[in-house]
Amino acid sequence: MEVSHKVLLLDDDPDLLDMYKDILSQLPSRPEIFTATSGARAMAMLEADTFRLLICDLRMPKMDGLQVLSIVRRKYPQLRTVVLTSVVDEQFRSRVYALGVDLFWHKPGTEQEIKMFLECIESLLGRVEGGFRGVQSKSLVDIIQLECLSQSSALLRITNGGLTGRIWIQNGELIDAEAGELAGEAAFQKILSWRAGMFETLPAEPNRPRKISKPYSTLLLESAQALDESRITDDGASSPSSVPMTELAHVEGLEFVLTMKSDATGKSEARGLENPERMEAWARQNLERFRALGERLQAGPIEEITGLGPQRHVAIARQNDMEFCVGWRHSMTLQQVNDMMKKVLALWAS
Amino acid sequence: MGFLKNFGNSSHTLLKLPSGSFTVDREGSVLVGTLPSTFPTALMTEIGREVLDAFRGAESAQLPLSELIMNYPSLRITARDLRGGAIVFLSPRGPYALPN
Numbered sequence: 001m002e003v004s005h006k007v008l009l010l011d012d013d014p015d016l017l018d019m020y021k022d023i024l025s026q027l028p029s030r031p032e033i034f035t036a037t038s039g040a041r042a043m044a045m046l047e048a049d050t051f052r053l054l055i056c057d058l059r060m061p062k063m064d065g066l067q068v069l070s071i072v073r074r075k076y077p078q079l080r081t082v083v084l085t086s087v088v089d090e091q092f093r094s095r096v097y098a099l100g101v102d103l104f105w106h107k108p109g110t111e112q113e114i115k116m117f118l119e120c121i122e123s124l125l126g127r128v129e130g131g132f133r134g135v136q137s138k139s140l141v142d143i144i145q146l147e148c149l150s151q152s153s154a155l156l157r158i159t160n161g162g163l164t165g166r167i168w169i170q171n172g173e174l175i176d177a178e179a180g181e182l183a184g185e186a187a188f189q190k191i192l193s194w195r196a197g198m199f200e201t202l203p204a205e206p207n208r209p210r211k212i213s214k215p216y217s218t219l220l221l222e223s224a225q226a227l228d229e230s231r232i233t234d235d236g237a238s239s240p241s242s243v244p245m246t247e248l249a250h251v252e253g254l255e256f257v258l259t260m261k262s263d264a265t266g267k268s269e270a271r272g273l274e275n276p277e278r279m280e281a282w283a284r285q286n287l288e289r290f291r292a293l294g295e296r297l298q299a300g301p302i303e304e305i306t307g308l309g310p311q312r313h314v315a316i317a318r319q320n321d322m323e324f325c326v327g328w329r330h331s332m333t334l335q336q337v338n339d340m341m342k343k344v345l346a347l348w349a350s
Numbered sequence: 351m352g353f354l355k356n357f358g359n360s361s362h363t364l365l366k367l368p369s370g371s372f373t374v375d376r377e378g379s380v381l382v383g384t385l386p387s388t389f390p391t392a393l394m395t396e397i398g399r400e401v402l403d404a405f406r407g408a409e410s411a412q413l414p415l416s417e418l419i420m421n422y423p424s425l426r427i428t429a430r431d432l433r434g435g436a437i438v439f440l441s442p443r444g445p446y447a448l449p450n
Contacts (some may be wrong), residue, residue, distance in 0.1 A: 299367060300423035
């Protein structure tokens with residue numbers, strides 16, 4: 001039996017809440033609608049129950065919508081979020097999207113606007129997460145299968161942070177792939193190991209020489225097996241964390257790298273640092289200090305902290321449950337540090 | 351249904367991220383600034399204090415820094431060391447950011 005989704009509506013105006021409750025109850029998926037008139041009440045409800053969607057106003061007393069959303073996005077990353085407001089200032093639209101909110105809607109005023117709003121909400125409730133941006137809810141394997149089954153010819157360009165890969169498909173057959181210095185089958189397997197990213201379809205290059213001879217189905221199967229094996233290793237207690245560290249140490253301009261688990265174990269590993277403890281304490285303290293500041297400013301989660309110095313530069317960033325502190329050659333520009341840091345994060349993720 | 355537009359025009363104001371700069375001395379007191387007066391002084395002081403602490407912590411970790419850049423999805427904070435104090439620049443950013 002299909003379980004109906006739970007939707008939480010947050011607005012300080014009880015009349016408006018009643019009205020939207022009625023309107024949202026008409027959705028074809030018949031979600032269960034709950035309401036809250038304050039940010040604190042909404043937080044308590046989110047703590048007590050599992051919701052699929054939060055629809056939130058911005059202007060509210062005590063705890064405004066931006067404050068609620070910055071906490072909600074950090075604590076409940078799986079929760080879909082929609083802002084429904086009468087605020088028309090574009091800066092707030094920008095900040096709302098920067099927080100990772102799915103939709104920003106001005107309160108609908110006409111029947112047509114309400115219809116469109118309901119369609120968006122229904123689509124959001126039904127959306128499955130994950131996949132590559134460009135074709136929602138599709139994995140890269142799905143995309144390649146679609147291209148091959150339809151006997152297409154295309155060049156797929158896949159971007160994962162600072163990494164770029166290309167896959168050439170000719171008349172439904174995989175003929176070549178490229179990822180950094182890798183080519184052919186090795187590149188194809190590397191690209192398939194990327195867990196997320198963006199892709200675009202470019203015009204086919206019919207003159208591309210064929211470097212992959214195996215059928216696409218065999219290659220996909222082999223890649224899936226390799227991925228499964230690597231996942232088993234990731235989950236195991238004896239995962240060889242030094243392997244990615246060695247790979248990171250070869251990134252151009254990198255002088256040291258320090259990886260720190262942000263979970264309860266707090267494990268860390270360093271390369272190229274004489275005194276990693278002091279650097280670790282400073283990096284962790286800064287991530288926490290500027291995370292809290294971002295919350296106070298309602299500017300969203302801290303993405304990266306970069307320090308430029310006369311001896312070396314440093315960049316600190318967080319990715320999932322891992323924190324990175326990387327030292328860079330002082331001759332590099334800020335842009336180069338940022339670009340290379342993206343590459344480090346992408347390398348780690350893949 | 352146009353009457354729905356009349357709902358929700360409450361007077362509660364939201365904190366706008368400003369564009370501008372300010373300087374803090376080595377004790378963290380704000381000296382001068384170009385931020386709009388609507389931006390709370392307490393927040394300015396807090397930013398200044400965090401930035402100074404970050405510079406000092408870096409020095410203790412034997413990594414002297416002259417500039418720190420904090421990137422948030424909707425704001426960039428750039429701080430330059432000024433002989434123990436700092437000049438701090440705030441610039442809103444993001445896909446729809448507009449200069450204010």
